[in-house]
Amino acid sequence: MSSADEIIDIVDEDDRVIGRSPRGEAYARGLRHRCVFVLARDAEGRVFVHRRTPTKLVFPSLYDMFVGGVVGAGEGYDEAALREAEEELGVTGLPRPEHLFRFLYDDGAGRTWWSAVYEVRCDLPVRPQAEEVAWHAFLPEAELERRLGEWEWVPDGRAAYGRLRAHRAERSGPPDRPGG
Numbered sequence: 032m033s034s035a036d037e038i039i040d041i042v043d044e045d046d047r048v049i050g051r052s053p054r055g056e057a058y059a060r061g062l063r064h065r066c067v068f069v070l071a072r073d074a075e076g077r078v079f080v081h082r083r084t085p086t087k088l089v090f091p092s093l094y095d096m097f098v099g100g101v102v103g104a105g106e107g108y109d110e111a112a113l114r115e116a117e118e119e120l121g122v123t124g125l126p127r128p129e130h131l132f133r134f135l136y137d138d139g140a141g142r143t144w145w146s147a148v149y150e151v152r153c154d155l156p157v158r159p160q161a162e163e164v165a166w167h168a169f170l171p172e173a174e175l176e177r178r179l180g181e182w183e184w185v186p187d188g189r190a191a192y193g194r195l196r197a198h199r200a201e202r203s204g205p206p207d208r209p210g211g
Contacts, residue, residue, distance in 0.1 A: 061141030065102035077169035121158030
């Protein structure tokens, strides 16, 4: 079965399942569905970055700082995050990715999906799927930040990464004020 034929849940603006559709049809008709984004770090804390293959259904040949993909019909976000991370990294035995937050991605041009963002540490040697990943490397976060302005990134991944930075800033709280 091709990825376009994979059956996925269609959801409403509140992330409630309202139907099912083949993935390719959901993309073609702009039907809202569910996706997972997993930021994978190695033992040194570097981030797995890759360039998608030109055969990908959406955002071919663009760079991404997340592994992940669509949530299958009847599948939960947590299960999809682990499955997608292991598939794209080409590993088995990853720890369960840590769920960080969820948001509704909508590019205003018919691409909209509920997006669950996760983080996982991958100490295993990666063997990314050749049909998914054209190039990959673990980059220090400072280099990833520099590359944001140089490389063409998947728009949903950029949106998720921006929200991840805001999420981290919220969790760290405001800096202490002198004399406070």
